[in-house]
Amino acid sequence: MQRRSLMKAALTAATLTAFGATAAFAENPVLKIGFVGVTSGPAAAWGISNQRSMEARANWINETGGYTIGDTTYDIEIVSFDDQKDPKRAIAGMEKMAQEGIHYVVGPNVDDGAAAVRPVAEANGIMYFPYAFPKSLYQAPASNAVLGMVANYQSGPAIYKYLMEEKGVKTVAFIAANESDPLSQRDGGVEAATTLGMEVVSSNVTYQVDTTDFTPVLTPIMRTRPDLLVLSGVSPANAPQLIRSARELGFEGVISTETAQDAGVLAEGAGDLANGFISVGGASTPELASPMMNEFVQRYTDMFGEYNDESNTKVYALEYILETLKADPSAITDVDAFQTTMDTFEAPNPYMNGDAKLRYVGMSSFGQKRQVAVPLVVNVYQDGQFETLFVAEVD
Amino acid sequence: MEQILANGVYLGSQYAMIALGLTLIFALMNVLNFAHGQMYVIGGFVTYTFYGQWGVPFVLALVMSCVTLAILGALIERYLFAPVIKGSAREESTMLLAAGIAFFLDALILIVFGEKQRGVPKIVDGVFNYDFRLIMPYDRILICILAILSIVAFIGLMQYTKTGRALRALAQDRTAAQLMGVNVDRYSMIGFALGAMLAGLVGGLLVTITGVNLGMGGPTSIKAFMMVMIGGAGVISGAIWGGIILGFMEAFGLAYLAQYGDITYLLIFISLMIFLAIRPQGLMGKPWG
Numbered sequence: 001m002q003r004r005s006l007m008k009a010a011l012t013a014a015t016l017t018a019f020g021a022t023a024a025f026a027e028n029p030v031l032k033i034g035f036v037g038v039t040s041g042p043a044a045a046w047g048i049s050n051q052r053s054m055e056a057r058a059n060w061i062n063e064t065g066g067y068t069i070g071d072t073t074y075d076i077e078i079v080s081f082d083d084q085k086d087p088k089r090a091i092a093g094m095e096k097m098a099q100e101g102i103h104y105v106v107g108p109n110v111d112d113g114a115a116a117v118r119p120v121a122e123a124n125g126i127m128y129f130p131y132a133f134p135k136s137l138y139q140a141p142a143s144n145a146v147l148g149m150v151a152n153y154q155s156g157p158a159i160y161k162y163l164m165e166e167k168g169v170k171t172v173a174f175i176a177a178n179e180s181d182p183l184s185q186r187d188g189g190v191e192a193a194t195t196l197g198m199e200v201v202s203s204n205v206t207y208q209v210d211t212t213d214f215t216p217v218l219t220p221i222m223r224t225r226p227d228l229l230v231l232s233g234v235s236p237a238n239a240p241q242l243i244r245s246a247r248e249l250g251f252e253g254v255i256s257t258e259t260a261q262d263a264g265v266l267a268e269g270a271g272d273l274a275n276g277f278i279s280v281g282g283a284s285t286p287e288l289a290s291p292m293m294n295e296f297v298q299r300y301t302d303m304f305g306e307y308n309d310e311s312n313t314k315v316y317a318l319e320y321i322l323e324t325l326k327a328d329p330s331a332i333t334d335v336d337a338f339q340t341t342m343d344t345f346e347a348p349n350p351y352m353n354g355d356a357k358l359r360y361v362g363m364s365s366f367g368q369k370r371q372v373a374v375p376l377v378v379n380v381y382q383d384g385q386f387e388t389l390f391v392a393e394v395d
Numbered sequence: 396m397e398q399i400l401a402n403g404v405y406l407g408s409q410y411a412m413i414a415l416g417l418t419l420i421f422a423l424m425n426v427l428n429f430a431h432g433q434m435y436v437i438g439g440f441v442t443y444t445f446y447g448q449w450g451v452p453f454v455l456a457l458v459m460s461c462v463t464l465a466i467l468g469a470l471i472e473r474y475l476f477a478p479v480i481k482g483s484a485r486e487e488s489t490m491l492l493a494a495g496i497a498f499f500l501d502a503l504i505l506i507v508f509g510e511k512q513r514g515v516p517k518i519v520d521g522v523f524n525y526d527f528r529l530i531m532p533y534d535r536i537l538i539c540i541l542a543i544l545s546i547v548a549f550i551g552l553m554q555y556t557k558t559g560r561a562l563r564a565l566a567q568d569r570t571a572a573q574l575m576g577v578n579v580d581r582y583s584m585i586g587f588a589l590g591a592m593l594a595g596l597v598g599g600l601l602v603t604i605t606g607v608n609l610g611m612g613g614p615t616s617i618k619a620f621m622m623v624m625i626g627g628a629g630v631i632s633g634a635i636w637g638g639i640i641l642g643f644m645e646a647f648g649l650a651y652l653a654q655y656g657d658i659t660y661l662l663i664f665i666s667l668m669i670f671l672a673i674r675p676q677g678l679m680g681k682p683w684g
Binding site for chain 2: 271306
C-alpha cells in the first residue's frame with residue numbers, strides 16, 4: 001500500500017513537473033537559432049565553446065523573461081548539430097536547420113565545412129556565421145556568410161608589426177597542421193610577414209593533426225633559429241605541446257598564433273614555458289571585460305563547470321543575430337531584410353567596457369559588411385592568465 | 396643523427412606499448428578492439444585526475460589508471476564481448492560491438508572530463524643537452540625507460556607465470572587449451588583486462604608528455620592497428636617490432652622529409668600497402684592466422 005502511494009505521488013509529481021515545465025516553456029514563442037560545428041574529436045574545444053556560449057546566453061535570456069523583438073518576446077532555443085569537422089556532415093547539418101525553418105546559424109568552425117554549406121544556406125535563406133577565413137565566403141557574389149571573428153590576415157600583420165617594432169623581430173618560421181585551415185592561415189601569414197619585410201626562414205614544416213609528440217616535428221625548425229615561431233591555425237589541443245617542445249629544444253624567441261586559446265589549457269600543458277605566448281582573444285582581460293561579460297563567464301561556469309577562454313570571442317555571434325533582429329523584426333524570416341539592416345546596424349557592445357559598438361565590418365577585406373566587429377585583442381600569456389598586449393579594430 | 400635515433404627509440408617504445416594491449420586482445424579473442432584508443436585516453440584522464448588535480452603521487456595515479464582500466468576491461472569482456480562471442484558466429488558482430496563501445500566511451504569522456512586538452516605537471520624537470528646534437532627532456536627519458544621496463548615485465552609475465560602460460564595457450568588454440576583444463580572464460584576476461592590495463596598504463600605514462608584530450612582515441616587506435624599489421628596480428632613480439640619500426644620511420648621521415656611538406660605518413664602508408672601486399676600476415680604473423 002505504501003509502495004503504491006509512493007508511486008502515485010511520484011507519478012503525480014512527474015506529471016505536474018512535466019506540465020509545469022511545458023507551461024513555463026510555452027509562455028513565450030520560441031525563436032530557434034542553429035549551431036553547426038565540430039563538437040567531437042581533436043578540435044571539439046572549438047565547437048563546444050561555441051555551443052556552450054550560445055546555450056549559456058540563451059538560458060540567461062530565457063531565465064530573465066525572454067528576448068523582445070518588435071512586439072513579441074521570444075524564448076531562445078539553440079538547435080545544435082555536430083559536423084565532426086566533416087564537410088559532408090556540415091551540409092547535412094545545414095539541411096537539418098533548413099528543415100526546421102531556422103534562418104540564423106552559427107558555424108561551421110572550419111574552412112571546408114563553411115565552404116560546403118554555402119549553397120544550402122543561400123538556397124534556403126539561412127544567414128550563417130562561420131569561424132572560417134577564406135575571403136570567397138564573404139565577398140560578393142557570396143551573400144549569406146558573416147565572419148564571426150577576426151581573420152588571421154587581419155590579426156597577423158598587426159602582431160608581426162608590433163613584434164618588429166617592439167621586440168626587434170626580424171626572422172620568422174611557420175609551422176601548421178596538414179589541414180586546409182592551418183595551411184591557408186600559414187600561407188596568409190607568410191605573405192603578410194614577407195610584405196612587412198621579415199625574413200621567412202622556414203614555412204614548409206607541417207604535422208599530422210593527431211600528432212602528440214612534437215619534438216621530432218620541431219627539430220628541423222629549431223635549426224633555422226628564428227626570432228619568431230608562428231603556430232598557424234593551431235588548435236587549443238596542440239598549442240601547449242608545441243610550445244613545450246619548442247622551449248625544451250632550446251627555443252628562446254617569441255611564439256605566437258592568430259587563433260584563440262585557453263589560459264587554463266596552456267597552464268596545464270606547458271606551465272611557465274608558455275609565458276610570453278601571444279594569441280588573439282575577445283573581451284577577455286579584466287580591464288576590458290564589462291560587468292555583463294563577467295556575469296556571462298559566471299553563468300557559463302555555473303552551467304558547465306568550467307569556463308573556456310575561447311568563448312570570449314564566441315559569445316558575440318548570437319548577440320549580433322538577436323540585436324540585428326531587434327533592429328529589424330521583419331528579418332526574423334527574411335534574410336534579405338537582415339542583410340539590408342547589417343549595412344547601418346549599430347548597438348552598444350555589452351561585453352566590453354567603454355563605448356565599444358556592435359556593428360558589421362569587412363569593407364576593406366571583403367568589399368561588403370560581412371564580418372562582426374569583434375575587438376582585435378592581442379593577448380600575451382603570463383603565469384596562468386592572459387594580459388592585454390594591445391587592442392586594435394578591424395575595418 | 397643522434398637526435399633522430401633518440402626520437403626513434405622514444406617513439407618506438409611508446410608505440411610498442413600501445414600496440415601490445417591491442418594485439419593481446421586480438422590474440423586471445425580474435426576481437427579487433429576499436430575502443431583501444433579510448434581506453435588509452437581514459438587511462439590518461441585517470442592519471443590526470445589523481446596526479447594533476449588531486450595531487451596524488453604520480454606512481455599511485457598510474458596504479459589507479461591500471462586498476463580502473465583493468466576493471467573496465469574485465470566488465471566489458473564479461474558483459475559485452477563474451478555474450479556476443481557466444482551468441483554470434485559472425486566476426487563482424489564483435490567488430491560492431493567494439494566500434495559501438497568506442498563511440499560510447501568517447502561520449503562518456505566528453506561528459507566526465509570535458510572537451511579541453513589536459514596536461515599534468517612535469518614529473519622530472521630539466522633537459523639533457525649533449526652539445527645541441529642530442530636534446531631530450533629528462534621526463535621523456537624516464538617515460539621511455541618506464542615503457543621499456545613495462546614491456547619487459549609484460550613479456551616476463553607472459554613467459555614465466557601460470558597466467559601467462561594459460562593466456563598463451565588460449566591464444567594458440569582455444570579448444571586445446573580448454574581440453575587441457577584452462578578455464579577459458581576466466582582467462583579470456585583476465586586477458587582482456589590485461590590488454591585494457593596496458594592501454595591505461597601507457598595513457599597514464601604519456602599524459603605527462605603529450606597531455607590528453609577526448610579526440611585522441613580514434614587516431615591512437617589507427618596507429619595501434621598499423622603497428623599490429625606491420626608486426627603481425629596477435630603476435631606479441633610482432634606488436635613490439637611494429638611499434639619500434641613505426642617509431643623509427645616517423646623519426647627519420649620527420650627529420651629528412653620535413654622540407655618537402657607532410658609526406659612522412661604518406662610514405663609510411665605507401666610502404667605499408669606494398670609490405671602487406673607482399674607479406675599480408677606481417678613480420679611475425681603466420682599465414683594461417
